[in-house]
Amino acid sequence: MRDRHNLLEKTRRDVDRLNRKDSQSASWIGMLFYGGTLDLLFVTPIVLGAYLGRWLDTLAAGYSVRWTVSLIVLGIVTGGYNVFRFIQRH
Helix, strand or coil: HHHHEEEEEEEHHHHHHHHHHHCCCHHHHHHHHHHHHHHHHHHHHHHHHHHHHHHHHHHHCCCCCCCHHHHHHHHHHHHHHHHHHHHHHH
């Protein structure tokens, strides 16, 4: 009986804490981490696309930026999709 009472009390405290958390606004450090995560999700595919495209363009004869531009655009689309999915989940 005592274990059940302790479990109910702990559960009630947890529910109260979650309700208070929902009503509070996010802290500045939380927003900073959230923004940093969004930046990494967006910028990383663009940078990787630029480096990969530049490397592929150096393999082609003559001057070409075809792969670089194509993979940067693909990185922008992929980064936008990553941010969209992250915001949907959180």
